[in-house]
Amino acid sequence: MNKIALVFVATLLFISCGKKESSDSDFSKPTSVDETSLPKDPASYDPKRGEGKFDKVELGATLDQAMATEGQKIAEVKCTSCHKATDEKLVGPGWKGVTSRHEPQWIMNFITNPDPMITKDPKMQAQLEICLVRMPNQGLNDTEARSVLEYMRKNDGVK
Incomplete structure (x- = not known):
């Protein structure tokens, strides 16, 4: 009986992962992108800061423990189902080392404004080819995004 159930579940998973021509729930495409917010000139993209309102994010030399704790709580609700x-890699890439690979303003801009960056950033486009799913905008405010960044720093060993 258990073998039959296992085969049934495996078949359902296989079928559900098959290619579909069109679907309202296709997460590989943005669901609601404000076209006016998308970058117009690819040459104007700055890979150090990304696309968004954060030009410079000042980080403390030591970790803000309270902010990192709050960032972990937010990440557990909004991020860890994919990261x-x-x-x-889960659905999206793992977070280990992200704060050494990207500038803090890039991370903040991506967390708060993923669609234009996925559209324009060559590294993000390459990552999309691996992950096959666009990161949805989680609607984090600036304080929440900064807390998640601090949690990422803690995850990367900042004390």
Whole structure:
């Protein structure tokens, strides 16, 4: 009986992962992108800061523990269904080392404004080819995004 159930579940998973021509729930495409917010000139994209309102994000030399704790709570609700704290890919890439690979303003701009960056950033486009799913805008405000960044710093070993 257990083998039959296992085969049934495996078949359902296989079928559900098949290619569909069109679907209202296709998460590989943005669901609601404000076209006016998308960058017009690819040459104007700054890969150090990304696309968004953050030009410079000042980080403390030491970790803000309270902010990192709050960022972990937010991440557990909004992020960990797709991202692991390790370097292992889940749906999206793992977070280990993200704060050494990207500038803080890039991370803040991506967290708060993912669609224009996915559209314009060559690294994000390459990541999309691997992950096959666009990161949805989670609607984090600036304080929440900054807390998640501090949690990412904690995850990367900042004390």
